[in-house]
Amino acid sequence: MTAADWTGPVAAILAMAAATYAVRFAGYWIMSRVPLTPFLRAALEALPGAIIVATVVPLAMRGGISAWIGVAVAAATMLAVRKDIAAMAAGMGAVMAARALGLP
Incomplete structure (x- = not known):
């Protein structure tokens, strides 16, 4: 080389x-x-969630039923344990299991 x-x-x-x-x-x-006004502070605090939604929804729309299962499992895990990494791992695991079972 x-x-x-x-x-x-x-x-x-x-x-x-x-x-x-x-x-x-x-x-x-x-x-x-x-200047950090109350409106700007609220907008900045909402930004991470908006970025996640803007990233996940198009992927789920193209990913089929297995992607929607993964999103649902990740959301349920996030509600239950409030840990981002755990929710991501559970969602990815659900997608892998669904696809291993032959779901699109």
């Missing part, structure tokens, strides 16, 4: 890392100058 084989991917990874840190720094810098 020559240096030319890996310089492109390494440069791309370093550029993405630099862009990620620049965006994170810019976000902190901008938000340090924005």
